[in-house]
Amino acid sequence: MKKYTILTCIALTFFSCRYMDEYPYDWAQPVDVFSMEQNYERPINQAYSYLTGGFDRINGSYLDAATDDGMSTLRNSSIHRLSRGFVNSSSPVESSWDASYKGIRQSLFVQKSLAEIDLVLNNKTSQDVINIKNTYSGEMYSLRAWYEFDLLRHYGGYPIINKYYNLGDPELSGIGRNSFKECVQNIISLCDSAVKYLDVAPVGAAGGFGRMTRGAALAIKAKTLIFAASPLFNQSGNGNPLTGYVGAGAADIKARWEEAALACAAVINLKTSSGAPAYSLHSDYSTLFTSSPNSEYIVFVGDAKSNNLENRQFPPTLSKTAGGGTVPTQEFADGFSLADGSTYVRNSSTNQYANRDPRFVATIGFDGSKYDTKTVFTHLGQGATNDGLNILTDRSTNTGYYLKKFLDLKVDFSKATPVTAFHLTPLIRLSDMLLLYAEAMNEAYGPDADPKGFGLSASAAVQRVRTRAGFTGSDKYLQGVTSIPAMRDKIKQERRIELSFEEQRYFDLRRWLDGSTLAKPVTGINIEITNGVTTNTYFTVDALRKFDTRMYLHPIPLQETMISPKIVQNPGW
């Protein structure tokens, strides 16, 4: 019997009903995060992380490399499939679907958790905590508005998600696309909610630069209304409520432009608590994009100081390991006016780069252009370098130009520790707002009228942008422009130059129904120096550029339409 006692003892020692109960207590649950002072801001930060843009947007290129402005030097980059129309709903190349819905989920998760979970903060009253929660909730409304706006400009109507869902919620399978109109209304109401909770000045440490503010919410609203008023979504005879307004008449369209103008004016005229304008144009166009903080950015993608952009976009002789990336086309270079504001006409002159729009040298690296103390040569023949046309695979220019915009020219990779710079990717900045305002005012009231007393006519808004760029009072750009269509063309051209490579043109050409521009081959320049004689030859860089009517809107990812029959595909895809 003694043996059984021993056995039983051993059994009791090892056998335990709690043997498998150990659990990873370091797995944070929502309550662990939102109730603790050191954690609760982190999921809020996370909600910002789905903002995208910049030089590595599509496989090493700016999105603008899929417009007539740019070309990627990366031989096998998928951006070429986008610009050449080799896309379909199962591999669309450009899609904002997943990132937007991730951002929306995170924002909704934050709003739900802030509302449900008690938070106590050191040295703060419960009213303080309510205010803090309201501000953060306001930021989440703004982010949701931006993510939804991004869906709107890609797809037209999209499925509106206004609620936090658990995995496997049966409601999900019943959700289909909302109409374009409902989506616009939803974004506007999100922006209005954000405006209610947010102040003009951001909260947070170190100035909070980059956080959503009242101005950001107003700007997203204005931008949404501009899209809503644009030709793409107001096509006569449209019977599909998903892709735009149905039965939009001239009066409806005018009313939409008026509404948009009002919304843009609200941003331009926004004042801080001290009465100063909330936003103002940065003094120098060439340093704007490497400045933090600056007075011009309204919504942008924050990023740490780095020189990755320079490494990608510098000419190869200046880059550390790469070079090239996205380069401008001849068509884009030709688009810059002369220094007096008159139109540039392509000629065979050897100093075609002189006497141009002051933004030309800030935007384009051309043969003989200065990069800080160094000179870059893109020509072939005598004195050719690795920066010459098509010298190095993937790294040398294939158009004869480099993109100089956004670069900090002080970055010097020959130094042991090259400096780093700010590279904040603008999503909405004041120039954009001014030009959108000009567009809306022109469409609603004509080039020079200001009947509502916003303080600025369409042409005055454009001129404000050009004046900052360095044009003086004798600027001929808008001289003699009196009709709405003539002004429209000038605004379009000004947007192309001022907002180049900021992902504006890709969507502008679509909302203006100017897709045919994207179907034209793009051109480059081959400069050859032989025996001291320079010859310029223009050549086709990409003859495969293509645009179909269906490309005005992007294909909804195939798998979404396959999973849910209620998510209807866009026409033609």
Added chain:
Amino acid sequence: MSKKHFARYKLWIFFLLISPIISNAQQSDTPNIGNRKINSSNVQQTDTLDFGYRKMSIEDFNGASYTITAKELENIPATNLTNLLSGLVPGFFSVQNSGGTVDESADYWIRGRRTNAEGVLVLVDGQEREFGILSSREVASITILKDASVSALYGTRAANGIIMVTTKKGVIGKPSVEFSSQVINQQPVGLLTPVDGLTYATNYNEALRYDGRASSTLYSSHYLQQYRNGQGVNPEQYPDVNWFNDYYKKNSWVQRHNLSVSGGSEHTRYFINGGFLSQNGMFKTQPESSFSTNNATSRFNLRSNLEVDVTPTTLLSLDLYGWNDRQNRPGGDTFAAYTSLVSTPANAFPAYYVNNGQFIDQEGSIISGANDKIVAGNTLRSNPWALLNRNGYSTLNRIYGSFRAKLNQDLSIITRGLNASVILSMDSYSGSVTSRDKPFAYYQRTDFSSNQLIRTGNDGKMANSVADVSSQARNSLDLQLSYAKDFGKNNLSATTFYNQYEYDVQTSIPSRFQTIGYWAGYNFDHRYYVDFTGSYHGVYKFAPKDRFGFFPAVSAGWTVSNEKFFQPLSKVVNYFKLRSSYGLIGNQRGVAEFEYQTRLNATNGVYYFGNTMGAVNGYVEDILANPGLTWEKAEQLNIGANLRLLNNRLSYVVDYFKDTRRDMYMANNNVTSILGTVAAVNQNIGEMYSKGFEMMLSWNSSAGQLGYRLGATYSFTNNKTVKTGEVQEQYPWLVTTGYARGIRYGYESLGLFKTYDEIAASPQQTFSEVQPGDIKYRDINGDGLIDRNDQVPLGYGSVPSEFYGIHGGLSYRNFGLNFLFQGSGRVTQMLGGRAAFPFLSNGTMYEHQLDYWTPENTNASMPNISTVTSGANNTQVSSFWMRNSSYTRLKTLELFYQLPEKSLKNLFLNDVKVFASGYNLFVWSKGVSALDPEDLGNAGAMPLTRNVSLGLTAKF
């Protein structure tokens, strides 16, 4: 089964039917089964099976199992046991895709790829342990359990089969000392041959021309002329180094020695074994330092298996086992050095510059190098010579120890046949790398008229740190109560047990399992059998309410040859048993732990705010609560038969199985993105089944002094996915569900474009701009574009679904011969990486790639070559790169001579054998490649080796 396949099986069916007749014709006058030497054959199944929970005669077992004794494997010069079973054991599938180190283990499966959560339960003396590292001389037997009949006892741990290894025990008798010693020569096989400097440069120029690069970037004709001249050219300026030849050995040595003592007296039995293994390493390193930088290994192992009869009814077994080894490596690591050797172009740089005493660097400092050798190099590539000789070294030190104690009490005082036992097993492992890496500066010499070199990096001090520390522990406890009794012709046996098992990698919460199991067996007169096995079993990773499940199996057998009506046949058919099993078991492998709960994951540097753009951290829902998460279900059916004929000389075993898996845990892509989850959602959604069969046939006999045996195995499996998380596709050919697991998708090649006119007239290929000589793909959906929608299933998977082996032995007087031919079928590999694409990652080109397309060579076997491979037209997965990688190997061969006993009388020796043996001696394959057929898709690993050895064993 398609017609084509059936045609192949016909041959096998014919062989299996006809062989008894052939064997019969060869039947000799002496009906005894072979002699002693033949009996040492591994193909002979052992008579008893010890499952830990139950010990039984093989004839009473209804499940699908196969046992080999390790005797036959002992002299085979392969260092990992996982490589030795395929072809020998029906139902065992393996792929070996690397060699040249002592850890050259194979990936293996029992009955093929039956689930997405693969992995076999390996039990060494009842405890879950690795078995490949064991010495073949301490192993008594290896049993493969293929069906649910025993797996059910392990709940969710053994659905993919069990490998049960039993180590040797002592037997009563005077001490028997056995000594063995073996030297093995390893020769790398399946090698890529890098081209020489001139060939590299001329072909690199071709690739640049294809890329449309300016002529100024090409190697100049002056440069090429220096190589053509050869004589009198400065080899430092125009280097032409055959790195692989110069710094990788054509062969290397391994030695293995083993000493065992076994025996026992009335109350104690023991088996004590010690072994030593050392491998010299494959690199040619220069003995310039006091330390070695080669990838050499040495290992000691020690075992003591002890049995003590504490009382007449109490048996205590105590097994102690451990090993430690030390693997030396070049500083960077073995694989980096190997990769550098095999991929650095011959003209990249010399190994080193000989110091003339006047070299200065760009800062004007005098350059010095050990032994007057200054490391040459450039920023594009590492210098292989320097990685081997100037980068320091590191050693992986591992130590493993285990014990198992079993106390068994015969409880006949309560009732006859009752037994109770307690088993406690503990294992612990720890490993760490002592890193003595040493940074080195390298120098680029561009101007040979000057003494100035461009330095990159700095010569640094040797590090001395410990890294990659890992430790593991396993503990298990078993309590068993068993009862066995015969009531006349009714034979009864019952076992019940409790088991708890913990596997702890010590960086996360230990994996824990609890099981209460039973095995109830009954047979009538050894004719009709029925066994019930099962377990109530819990897994730590699931929600408390979902943790436990019941996993039953039933098996039955009918020994037809024991029936009276069978007696007339029994002279020819000595034994005939039909058996079947069916079980519903689980597979917890692959299911993520604790996912029944949401997890917020802390993310760092997720965004940037503020005037100075300071990084801020985030928290994201990376796991969404997945309530009801459970294990994969396996429904397993087995039907088999065993036959022995003609005085037991001919044995035949056949098994058919069907295994259906449900609730497979896999990514559910049907979760809509509008939910906005950041990580893939995995759920219990998959379903697949596999079917197959395996056969074993063997013949043992002798004629006078000549003994011989011949055997064959054949294993076949076919699986099909039924449900996956795949989203419905636009075109039926894009759907992977319904095909075998692991099948590849890609484009169908139509050969190479011949002209620009042909390109213009063909569908638009959308990957990169194409030129004549690029691969042309079929436009499956006919939309004029070649894109993702034109992908189709290609070939088979990369794991063969058919294995076979033919093994045999001969002995005549004191001489003997054993061999194994092993092969596989129904397998395709995609040629990829550097084996397919020259200049990949600044790498070199290989001789088999020279036949590429040029306007002058339009019948080429390879497309255009380019210096840009990523995303290119020709690097897409396509049938162009697909190779049939089925093969037949002479896997093992052994010749031995037994010294006559007379000659040993005065030497205190009683059994001395000398042998010569080989592993992986020859391979026949259809795949067109320089690489080994098992290595094709994995050109990044160290090459396989052919091993030949000489050795002797002696007993005294």
